[in-house]
Amino acid sequence: MTVATIRVLLVLVAMWFSSPASMREAGMLPASGGEPADSAGTAVRSPRPAAGPWPMFRHDAARTGRTGNLGPQQPALAWSYALIGPTFSSPAVGADGAIYIGSATQVYALHADGTLRWATALDAPALSSPALTEDGMVYIGSLDETIYGLDAAAGTPTPASFAAGSEVWSSPAVGPDGTVYVAAFDGTIYAVAPGGNVPRAVCHLDGDVVASPAVGPDGTVYAGSLDGHLYACRPDQSRQAWFLQGDVVASPAIGPDGTVYAGAFDGTLYALRPGSDTPVPCQVTGGRIVASPAIGPDGTVYVASFDGHLYAVAPNCTLRWRFPVGAPVTSSPAVDAEGVAYFGAFDGRLYAVGPDGSARWSFPTGHDVVWSSPALGSDRTLYVAATDTTGARAHLLAIASTTVRVDAGDATAGTSVRLQVSRFDGRPAGGTLYFRPGGARTYQPPIPITNGMVEIPGPFVTARGLEYWIELGDGTTFPPRDPRNRPAVLPVRVGTLEPPVPPPPRAYRMVSVPLVLDAPGTDAVLADDYGPYDRARWRLLRWSPARNAYVEHPETGEGFTPGTAFFLITADGQPFGTGSGHSVDTSTPYTLSLPPNAWTQIGNPFAFRVAWDEVRFEPDVINRNEIYAFDGEFVAAPGRTPWMEPWTGYFIRNDSDEPVRMIIPPHEAAGETTATGFRSSPPGGPVVRLQARGPGALRDTWNWIGLLPGATVGRDPFDFLEPPPVESSLRLSIVEEGRRYAGNFKPLQEPGQAWDIEVVATEPSLPIEFEIDMEQPLPDGFRIYVVDRQTGRFLPAGPGGFRLSPEAGEPYLLRILIGTEAFAADPAHRVSTPPGTFALEPNHPNPFQDATTIRYRLHARHHVELVIFDVLGREVTRLVDRVEPPGTYAVTWDGLDHAGARVPAGVYLYRLKAGPSAEVRTMLRLR
Numbered sequence: 001m002t003v004a005t006i007r008v009l010l011v012l013v014a015m016w017f018s019s020p021a022s023m024r025e026a027g028m029l030p031a032s033g034g035e036p037a038d039s040a041g042t043a044v045r046s047p048r049p050a051a052g053p054w055p056m057f058r059h060d061a062a063r064t065g066r067t068g069n070l071g072p073q074q075p076a077l078a079w080s081y082a083l084i085g086p087t088f089s090s091p092a093v094g095a096d097g098a099i100y101i102g103s104a105t106q107v108y109a110l111h112a113d114g115t116l117r118w119a120t121a122l123d124a125p126a127l128s129s130p131a132l133t134e135d136g137m138v139y140i141g142s143l144d145e146t147i148y149g150l151d152a153a154a155g156t157p158t159p160a161s162f163a164a165g166s167e168v169w170s171s172p173a174v175g176p177d178g179t180v181y182v183a184a185f186d187g188t189i190y191a192v193a194p195g196g197n198v199p200r201a202v203c204h205l206d207g208d209v210v211a212s213p214a215v216g217p218d219g220t221v222y223a224g225s226l227d228g229h230l231y232a233c234r235p236d237q238s239r240q241a242w243f244l245q246g247d248v249v250a251s252p253a254i255g256p257d258g259t260v261y262a263g264a265f266d267g268t269l270y271a272l273r274p275g276s277d278t279p280v281p282c283q284v285t286g287g288r289i290v291a292s293p294a295i296g297p298d299g300t301v302y303v304a305s306f307d308g309h310l311y312a313v314a315p316n317c318t319l320r321w322r323f324p325v326g327a328p329v330t331s332s333p334a335v336d337a338e339g340v341a342y343f344g345a346f347d348g349r350l351y352a353v354g355p356d357g358s359a360r361w362s363f364p365t366g367h368d369v370v371w372s373s374p375a376l377g378s379d380r381t382l383y384v385a386a387t388d389t390t391g392a393r394a395h396l397l398a399i400a401s402t403t404v405r406v407d408a409g410d411a412t413a414g415t416s417v418r419l420q421v422s423r424f425d426g427r428p429a430g431g432t433l434y435f436r437p438g439g440a441r442t443y444q445p446p447i448p449i450t451n452g453m454v455e456i457p458g459p460f461v462t463a464r465g466l467e468y469w470i471e472l473g474d475g476t477t478f479p480p481r482d483p484r485n486r487p488a489v490l491p492v493r494v495g496t497l498e499p500p501v502p503p504p505p506r507a508y509r510m511v512s513v514p515l516v517l518d519a520p521g522t523d524a525v526l527a528d529d530y531g532p533y534d535r536a537r538w539r540l541l542r543w544s545p546a547r548n549a550y551v552e553h554p555e556t557g558e559g560f561t562p563g564t565a566f567f568l569i570t571a572d573g574q575p576f577g578t579g580s581g582h583s584v585d586t587s588t589p590y591t592l593s594l595p596p597n598a599w600t601q602i603g604n605p606f607a608f609r610v611a612w613d614e615v616r617f618e619p620d621v622i623n624r625n626e627i628y629a630f631d632g633e634f635v636a637a638p639g640r641t642p643w644m645e646p647w648t649g650y651f652i653r654n655d656s657d658e659p660v661r662m663i664i665p666p667h668e669a670a671g672e673t674t675a676t677g678f679r680s681s682p683p684g685g686p687v688v689r690l691q692a693r694g695p696g697a698l699r700d701t702w703n704w705i706g707l708l709p710g711a712t713v714g715r716d717p718f719d720f721l722e723p724p725p726v727e728s729s730l731r732l733s734i735v736e737e738g739r740r741y742a743g744n745f746k747p748l749q750e751p752g753q754a755w756d757i758e759v760v761a762t763e764p765s766l767p768i769e770f771e772i773d774m775e776q777p778l779p780d781g782f783r784i785y786v787v788d789r790q791t792g793r794f795l796p797a798g799p800g801g802f803r804l805s806p807e808a809g810e811p812y813l814l815r816i817l818i819g820t821e822a823f824a825a826d827p828a829h830r831v832s833t834p835p836g837t838f839a840l841e842p843n844h845p846n847p848f849q850d851a852t853t854i855r856y857r858l859h860a861r862h863h864v865e866l867v868i869f870d871v872l873g874r875e876v877t878r879l880v881d882r883v884e885p886p887g888t889y890a891v892t893w894d895g896l897d898h899a900g901a902r903v904p905a906g907v908y909l910y911r912l913k914a915g916p917s918a919e920v921r922t923m924l925r926l927r
Contacts, residue, residue, distance in 0.1 A: 053095070054067060054093040055131065056131035057251070059334070062217075062253065063253045065293070065373070066294060066297065071336040074401060076404075077397065077479060080398070084394070089140075092129065092131060094152065099396065101130065102142075107148070110396065112381075118155035119618075126140055128142065128168055131180065133174055134178060135194060139174075141184075145184075146161060147184075149162075160192060162199045164190065165188065167184070170184070170210060173212060173214060185210065189213060203221065203231070205241075207228070208227075211224040211225070215254075219235040224264075228244055244262060246266030246267075248265070250262065253293045267286060268289070269303045282313055287306030287307030293332075294333045299315040301314075301315070302333045308327055309322045309323060309329070310343060310351070323357055325351060328346040329346070330371055331371060339354070340354055340355065344372065346370075350382070367387055369389060383399075400479070400480050403423060404423065404424070404470060404477070404478035406470065406478055416455050416457050417461055419468075421452050428453075432448055432470070433449055438467055439666055461492055463494050463515060466492060467587075486587070491582045491585070493581075494582065498576065499647045501647070503570055503573055506570075508568070510567055510568075511568045512564060512647060513647070514604060515584065517559070517579055520561050521559040523554070537571050539552065540553035541726065543600070543651070548598070564603060565602055590664045590666065596657050601649055606666060611644070612644055618663065619660060623655070625639065634700075636702060643669045685709055685711075686707055689773040690770075690772060692770055692771075693730075694767070698766070700729070710747075715736075721739060730761050731761075732758075735756045736755070738890055757815065761806050767804075769803055772784060772797055797816075838917045841854070843910065853891070858914055860915070868893060877898050904927075908922070908923055908924075
């Protein structure tokens, strides 16, 4: 990655995480809004829009951001679709109404009704916006240094895809003759002829490029660069450059008279007149210009600034007006046939501003930021992407026009809500209100609307939120499209809530909060009830996938945001109050990201039960037996209960090499669904349940072994790993190839199979009752045998089980055999120590990019050192330096050195020393 790439990323990150308040304090935003200015300039003729409602970024090749279509008069959410966020890409709309957009890992095509047409995975984020061609292609750039040519009907890559040699931030432009132009980060501008699969480099700029090119009527390609220049690449292969005093990340726009408008990081909008060799400062704003300018039907130039204003500038460069937003704007405006400008801002809202500078409307998207630029469809529908600042949630929104206005005000839990319903012209409306609690599947009895007023009774106003739709006497509805299945959502404020079941004293429980809290920090939620953090009174833990370990408050980082869970233990079992907040949006599924090769603690974001069978994973690679609840012990959640309950937490394992999206539907579980029990076992093989119980509530009873058709030795789809244990627990583990399982199955074959078992108790001299339960009968001639690997003796395997007394923290080693008598008589099964007593296994994966896992086995208690070295023998980091008992271990290295810095690509050595034994292996880290 070049220095310029890093500079742009830092700027984007700074903008992403900056708040309007902090920027105002720093002088980056003015203290108050703006003033109108005199109108000037003459009307000019609009060039013909490109085919299709909105086929590319900024609508047409000249990047005018203008269309002959109209935008929504009164906004209403028609639908939303969850994307893998964060999303910087802007949508394109095809002639058939399909919508295309890029995201952090995929390119999507959606039907006009918001259902998925296709999704194609990319190797890196698509910051670029798609462009559509008449020959049925979708072009989009990616940070994996590829310009993709996708089939618009199926989303499959075609031979038109090609390597660009550097990252592609720029969005493609389709020229008047159908040629596709796109700029790579290294400054090369490529052209793909209509129907052609061979790109050609038509121009090279001296600086790095993130801006998208604009194409003039004569075929000249204009693009800005991070070297502060605006470039013109002409059809005769000549090139011209003009210095603009600031980095150019926004795309230029070409006016109908040939004037090229470009914004720069110095906050200035420049105008390059036809035949002129010098761009003139056309308008100076109070902040950086990241958004591309748009040109209205009368030639007015609209440009948004990071100072929180939209500026309207006449063709002669006089200011007509500026519209205050109060939050930075990086969304490039879209202008409809009436000159209304539509854009998003860093306050998560969409704005519509009339040609006279008056506010038409503003619309909350339910997200933190609208970076994406809107696209206007042919039916007055506006499409735009919105994202949360955490990047965890992003949605493509369809905003339709409605003739009904609903003013609901603020809804507070337990208090009736009055809605005022009127026509768009302000006349009170009559009709019928249909409503239900958020997530409910059926509506309450309808309520008539009289003289434009209707009231929802207080008992229905809860932390779940409200969903409603309205039908007027003439059949007009609000929302305007499919209102019964896509109702409007009214958030409900709550003062504070307590979990319905308080945590038991001196026992860990997983907790979550199904609300959007005003103050979600863990101290804000818990310290007012439990006092300052004191491990003797309360403790809070959260699993860190990055560290592969539990972290304790205050290092847990995240607060009580929807979908986040923690382990909580208190001395007295007192419940906690959440503090104020509001209900979670139920208009769209809630999406969580599960990192690769890791366990993740999650919670139900909604304040109602959700059926596990309706939860989806994309890609569908999650073993549903590796979803665990915790009730003093870990149990497979879908097997124990069919519902994902609110207020508690779950562990989920993503054992793939890619992030997985967990998509939680905003619908309450229907009816009394029956728990499915153990889910992995197909018919035809014996299954055995292993249970360990200690004094009081200590137990580990969700463990399974067996002989199944289709199973293999080693990890297979029937097996399920056990989650990382929390403190003060009893742990029974099935150990196979260095991994710890709660369920492990092997093929049914003679003379039998063997499983290594470890039992660990955290407190000294605890008597542990070990039980073996047959879930299905054994084959003829097979029996169950239990070997004490400490002594080599057989233990009773019949009803009633046997008792163990392991030392605190020391694994008690067993081996369970299912097979013939001759198989059990083999002396190899009764060794007093595990086979392969000391072993350092190859790391996995190898080669690796982000993290790799190292596994090893010990036969005796020793001081253990696991150290990473570079090829010169210099110590990079020390992963293990402690005394460990015999057993099997797994340690993850995240590719960081002692100082926490990412190590460069190359070969590294890792050495394991345990007492007199030592072993060294090598691994390769990729860039």
